[in-house]
Amino acid sequence: MSQKKIFLVLIAISTVSLLLHHGGHLNLTLEAFWLGCPSSMVSSTQGSSGPSAKHTSVAFLKTHKTASSTVQNILFRFAERNNLTVALPITTCDHQFCYPRPFSAHFVHPHTTPPDIITNHLRFSRTELRRLMPNNTIYITILREPGAMFESLFTYFNQYCLSFKRVPNGSLETFLDHPWSYYRPEEKDSMYARNTLTFDLGGDKDRPSSEAPAYAKRFAAEMERVFSLVMIAEYFDESLVLLRRLLSWDLDDVLYVSLNMRTPDSKSSLSSENTAKIRAWNAIDSVVYDHFNASLWRQLRALGLACVEREVQLLRQSRDRLVRSCFGGHLPPLRSAAQITNKELRPWQPSAKVEIVGYDLPVNMTQKGHVPPRDECLKMIMPEVQYTRLLLRSESLRIRKRFPLRSSQQTLRTVGQVRAHKESPAPSLNPRPSETMARLRLSQ
Ligand SMILES: *[C@@H]1O[C@H](CO)[C@@H](O)[C@H](O)[C@H]1NC(C)=O
Ligand SMILES: *[C@@H]1O[C@H](CO)[C@@H](O)[C@H](O)[C@H]1NC(C)=O
Ligand SMILES: *[C@@H]1O[C@H](CO)[C@@H](O)[C@H](O)[C@H]1NC(C)=O
Ligand SMILES: *[C@@H]1O[C@H](CO)[C@@H](O)[C@H](O)[C@H]1NC(C)=O
Ligand SMILES: *[C@@H]1O[C@H](CO)[C@@H](O)[C@H](O)[C@H]1NC(C)=O
């Protein structure tokens, strides 16, 4: 045999053995290849690292009413699986970083620094985040179509935000006819009533309408320089495909179930007339949204729409498999917060008038004699307030084990600083995380 032939035979043998060893994995990769998906591997198995290592420094700006809780949950679980540190708020800031105050590194609990990931609500400040986060941090956020988003804000914060509360009969139409009769720019919580996305991104929600269009364009361009990916809630799974590739994560790293939704009957569909009024009232948000929706679709087209579609299907199939293995068949039933017996799974509600739904574990899943769902399954349906608390406890335990002296001194100092502004109880670190998970399984 010539050398060339020997070489070819060797190649054939190694290809076959590769296929035998990595059948499933290669299968997906090959499929992706045939569909013209460039580079990044479509791998659905954990641990099989692709060509580049997973990126672990992420700042996700969590915007309001945009499916951002679902992204946060993905990031929380990724952090736990990979022993990463998530920056979490000091207790006096609640589960948000003292939103709506502009973010400051002082709002970060000392047990959660130096962080790899930050994802709880905050008002964006580039400089402060840069001070806190590693240099190679990738910035990500998510936007939602302004009409649907405003309708959601109006319902969710109806009793919470005064600009909405003073509207007779809680009517969105009435508000939209004369917004200035109800809206006070300087009032507490006014950021939920106008250009909320712009405000969350650190911008000026009340730029006068004559300047608004030019301002919005400049602002969008500036955001484009900061954020490597702006996800769009209307194209959530497609956005996840881009996210996964940007961070070199596996498909399994971005599986999710939707969190923090309303019951279907508390949603109302908008007329095109009302959508137009909402867009006019939230003019800056609308320009920013259109800018980033266009940019998302440019990126999806660059990747190849067939490839994106295929990966979205793979994502949904893997998610269904996970849900089956977690909850034996389908997701636990959706119930309104008030009906959820298990308080670790009960989502926060802005008022009794809004029906936020969460997942309740069926009785037969928590009774004795049944194998309870695994931690990773429970965490997938855990609302953000409870998950934040749980993470703070486990990160505190971890750091106390490592630096018993340092951490307690730092805590005292930070709590002292905050107390100077605001009276409030010291952070409580009990009970331990494992106890919380046990309570979650047993409380019925
Ligand atoms: C390869 O992909 C096909 C089509 O998606 C699937 O039916 C088959 O089970 C896969 N094979 C392996 C070994 O995963
Ligand atoms: C995370 O930490 C645990 C306990 O220290 C260890 O067993 C595990 O291998 C670590 N996982 C990773 C992905 O580093
Ligand atoms: C980040 O970059 C700055 C300036 O380039 C450098 O001084 C600093 O040490 C870097 N920090 C880290 C954590 O690498
Ligand atoms: C509020 O609702 C009541 C009863 O449905 C109605 O009589 C009244 O006119 C409404 N007020 C406004 C300002 O729409
Ligand atoms: C987003 O952009 C795409 C592509 O240009 C367009 O087809 C779609 O209607 C836009 N979506 C919304 C909600 O504006």
Ligand SMILES: *[C@@H]1O[C@H](CO)[C@@H](O)[C@H](O)[C@H]1NC(C)=O
């Ligand atoms: C729990 O009960 C429901 C309805 O009775 C059933 O569909 C489901 O399979 C049961 N789950 C388990 C884990 O036994």
